[in-house]
Amino acid sequence: MAERIILEETSNKTVFREGNVIVKEYIPSHPKENAFNEAYIHACVEACGLSIPKILSVAPSGGGWALSIEYVEGETLEQLIQEHPGNVEEYLEKLVEIQLEVGSYRVPQLRNTITKMDQVINSLTEVSASTRYELRQRLHGMKRHSKLCHGDFVPSNVIIREDGSYCVIDWAHATSGNAGADAAITYLRFCLEGREWADQYLHIFCEKADMAIQYVQKWMPIVAAAQLAKHKADEKELLTRWISVAEYQ
Amino acid sequence: MKNDTAGRSASPAKVTTVKELEKKLAVMRKAQAVFAEYSQEQVDRIFYEAAMAANKARIPLAKMAVEETGMGVVEDKVIKNHFAAEYIYNAYRSTKTCGVIDEDPVAGVRKLAEPIGLIAAVIPTTNPTSTAIFKTLICLKTRNAIILSPHPRAKASTIEAARIVYEAAVKAGAPRDIIGWIDEPSLDMTNLVMRDSDCILATGGPGMVHAAYSSGKPALGVGAGNVPAIIDSSADVRMAVNSIIHSKTFDNGMICASEQSVTVLSDVYDEAKKEFEARGCYFLSEKETRKVGRTILINGSLNARIVGQKAADIARMAGVEVPERTKVLIGEVTSTKISEPFAHEKLSPVLAMYRADTFEKALDIAESLVMDGGPGHTASLFIDPAEKEKILAHAERMKTCRIVINMPSSHGGIGDLYNFKLTPSLTLGCGSWGGNSISHNVGVMDLLNIKTVVERRENMLWLRVPEKVYFKRGCMPVALDELGTVMHKKRCFIVTDSFLYKNGYVKPIEEKLDQMGIQHTCFYDVTPDPTLQCAKEGLKQMVSFEPDVIIALGGGSPMDAGKIMWVMYEHPDVNFEDMAMDFMDIRKRIYVYPEMGKKAYFVAIPTSAGTGSEVTPFAIITDAETGTKWPLADYELMPDMAIVDADNMMNQPKGLTSASGIDVMTHALEAYVSVMATDMTDGIALKATKLVFDYLPSAYENGAKDPIAREHMALAATLAGEAFANAFLGVNHSMAHKLGAYHHIPHGVANALLLTYVMRYNANPVPVKMGTFPQYQYPHALERYCEVARYNGVSGKSDEEVFDRLIEKLEDLKKKIGIPASIQEWGVKEEDFLATLDEMTENAFNDQCTGANPRYPLMSEIRQLYLLAYYGKDTREAGKI
Secondary structure, X not given: OOOEEEEEEOOOEEEEEEOOEXXXXXXXXXXXXXXXXXXXXXXXXXXXXXXXXXXXXXXXXXXXXXXXXXXXOOEEHHHHHHHOHHXXXXXXXXXXXXXXXXXXXXXXXXXXXXXXXXXXXXXXXXXXXXXXXXXXXXXXXXXXXXXXXXXXXXXXXXXXXXXXXXXXXXXXOOEEEOHHHHHHHHHHHHHXXXXXXXXXXXXXXXXXXXXXXXXXXXXXXXXXXXXXXXXOHHHHHHHHHHHOEEOOO | OOOOOOOOOOOOOOOOOHHXXXXXXHHHHHHHHHHOXXXXXXXXXXXXXXXXXXHHOHHHHHHHXXXXXXXXXXXXXXXXXXXXXXXXXXXXXXXXXXXXXXXXXXXXXXXXXXXXOEEEEEOOOOOXXXXXXXHHHHHHHOOOEEEEEOOHHHHHHHHXXXXXXXXXXXXXXXXXXXXXXXXXXXXXXXXXXXXHOXXXXXXXXXXXXXXHHHXXXXXXXXXXXXXXXXXXXXXXXXXXXXXXXXXXXXXXXXXXXXXXXXXXXXXXXXXXXXXXXXXXXXXXXXXXXXXXXHHHEEOOEEEHHHOOOOHHHHHHHHOOOOOOOOOOEEEEOOOOOOOOXXXXXXXXXXXXXXXXXXXXXXXXXXXXXXXXXXXXXXXXXXXXXXXXXXXXHHHHHOOEEEEEEOOOHHXXXXXXXXXXXXXXXXXXXXXXXXOOOOOOEOOHHHHEEEEEEEOOOOOXXXXXXXXXXXXXXXXXXXXXXXXXXXOOOOEEEEEOOHHHHHOOOXXXXXXXXXXXXXXXXXXXXXXXXXXXXXXXXXXXXXXXXXXXXXXXXXXXXXXXXXXXXXXXXXXXXXXXXXHOOOOOOOOOOOOOOOOOOOOOEEEEEEOOOOXXXXXXXXXXXXXXXXXXXXXXXXXXXXXXXXXXXXXXXXXXXXXXXXXXXXXXXXXXXXXXHOOOOOHHHHHHHHXXXXXXXXXXXXXXXXXXXXXXXXXXXXXXXXXXXXXXXXXXXXXXXXXXXXXXXXXXXOHHXXXXXXHHHHHHHHHOOOOOOEOOOOOOOOOXXXXXXXXXXXXXXXXXXXXXXXXXXXXXXXXXXXXXXXXXOOHHHHOOOHHHHHHHHHHHHHHHHOOHHHHHOOEOOOHHXXXXXXXXXXXXXXXXXXXXX
């Protein structure tokens, strides 16, 4: 049996590599249905033809459930950015190009972005009923699209193989919906992480997607509210500020 | 539900869940059904009491709204509440909204107003009480039920306003539950209310408006504004600046019609700036402008914390120190791009100020701000009212539904405060630019279904004949005398054909003109089926001769050519294509004919008893280059004088007498059964038929030897012309026009070959389709033909028998004057006929004459008629079509 190399440990899962397999092992309290749902989402995306690693199994492991996924050789865009900080613009362009390509796929089996966000926001306890009302009203005013959205499209989830081809990993949050929302999530992640090139990303995205920046901005209070549901104390201040916007009337 | 004390209280059941809401809506619908039966008087009583109650509560409601939402200014909200109660009541106090609201008995139009039913009203946080008062009042006035969906942040004050109106309404006699509200608002309930209502009054941001329009119910939604003001060089700067301050500080800038920017022309910029400063506004430094800018927007969206706040508080949030009493924070900026925070709608006393070197530049700035921020809403201009051109240029450029001149736009946009013709309203339509279905200020008329009841009316009819119709054998010289002695004409242009010219027909006219000293010339090259080219040739001579009178002498061709030359002479720029455009009703045609007679008086003298062109407003001209026939019809083409002198007709050849004689009969018969036939034309047409029956055979047989017959036929032609000049013709002529054109058959003969078939066809009492004209009430061509028959002495046991005998009489006439029995017999080859049949059919259907036919013919029917007439089949076959 191959050596187990731990790649990441978070409060609810451990990710490790065993030879050519990546295992995502959730803690026992992680709902079974979530593990299977993640596997289902992954399988659906896999079937659409996009270059992603194959999911191999969902199995009991360590008292909880674990997903086994193919290991992909290569470096993540995150690693590349860290290694070559002078080439950030080039990597951001690559990131956006891949994000737009992902968005060109259709996976109708996935939940719609709006439906998912609506559920998340509606069950938020961190904000007042009035704010939830306004955020949901804003959300309901969005047009329903059906682009494949990764939901956490950050450089660490994009692997570039040696031949230059790419592979997108971690599909747990994927939905079918609006590219603007997906870009807003990426932008929010950058802002939360204090990346100085967050605005640069946004401009590259809007330019390449031929999308008005206001459209992505319209999603920002919504994705911020959804992020608030993850209950991360250090993010609260920024997210609360992002949410505190008024609809014109 | 609270306990009723002695059944007095009207406290309604609370709505906090979807289930309770569904129950509420059901109860409200029942209440509305009762309310829908109320009289205008009852409704006006309720409207009055409700407005009074709202008005009385304006101060506590204003206080409550400010306290609950933490936005705005109590004293300004008092004004808004006052406006919503008093101005709305005043605007509609005597407006009829129940039952018959408008009536015109002469025209036969009556308008009835009915309620729409259950209205869903979404109420914003910025104006919670005034909007609630406004919407409930206009619903009461229109007998609608209204359910309010308050914003959670303003629910207590919204509900209180609605409750006050509701209780007063019920006390004044309104059904219980006619006004309702959601006590614990949620988006799901708001959506349910919108989905289950009959119409939505959605005041709110783009999200709400979108939700309203997506609900599948008609919505009166309104959107965001980004009102740009311009201060022109010609403006009263002091008034302008103070108007803007007044408007911008009103309720701390929360009215959507409030100015968001001011663009000042360079030459008055400093003056305006000084005035702003002198009146307590604060000009931010460049650095401060950036700081405030960052506070205004968060990720491109408006910071909720600044909405409806005081200027000093907003400055403080941005880390800028300003005097506490500062009225408005002004940032001097240049960019109108969305990246400039000051270019956005700010819903607070923060204003962008732009400088423009020219008025045109100021328009560019304003236009760009409107298009990026608030298309469709409102634009403002301060200017000298005498600058009409600039005001119009501004209005043309702004894609906004309200353009307010020299007034505070917050007050100006809601109407009736600074201009008394703009409907007072708190719901302002933004047109398609703002994604709305309406572009006006919403009022009671938007909440009514108007039923228009129209009674059948008949068209005004007419009888138009030339000013002068002179007739009697030998009358021509007498009639012509008038040209000299009465009218003092100087120059006469005669139009005729070469046959008539060479045979001396023009001579008596020339002699008469010479006698009177009237100069004359003659154009005698008119060909049969006159062409445009020929008319143009004549026109050339006419133009150089400059006549003040034109005499057209001849059969149809010279008279038609004369009319065309007359038109071109009077109006050299006319377009034949436009003039020849087919019409359904001559009075409603698109093209208006130019006025005739300014240059020349038109005299028509027929030399054959046929076309009646001397008294008709018709002329046909053919473009020889394209082969296109232009049939022109308009009363402007009516000759001024017709001289019907049988002496000009004595030597008509037999063939012409026959063809033109039977044409007269066809004119008279078609005019008599036309859908446009009237008592005025009937008498004329009947007399014409009788003259033809009685005198055509002898005129044909004996020619000049029977001058009496000639004279009667001359009059018959003119009478028939007068009849069809007013009642028009029918499908017989439509078909004859094409048959004649395709197979070179003289017009009269073509008519005759079809006549009895078309009559049988028209007489069918069960036609597939009847003609459309208000006075043509049911298919009655058979009865009409029988009237003609009986007038001509035909009798029988039944209409059918009388009609059969009329047909026989016509067949007999045709035989007597040498008309062949069929088209085939006339000499048209079968293969030629069949090859053109479909094209002829379609063109005949499309002929201008078709419209007045008592049967609206199908093309297949026309085709069948052609075939029957071609082979000379039994005419009864046509009666079965």
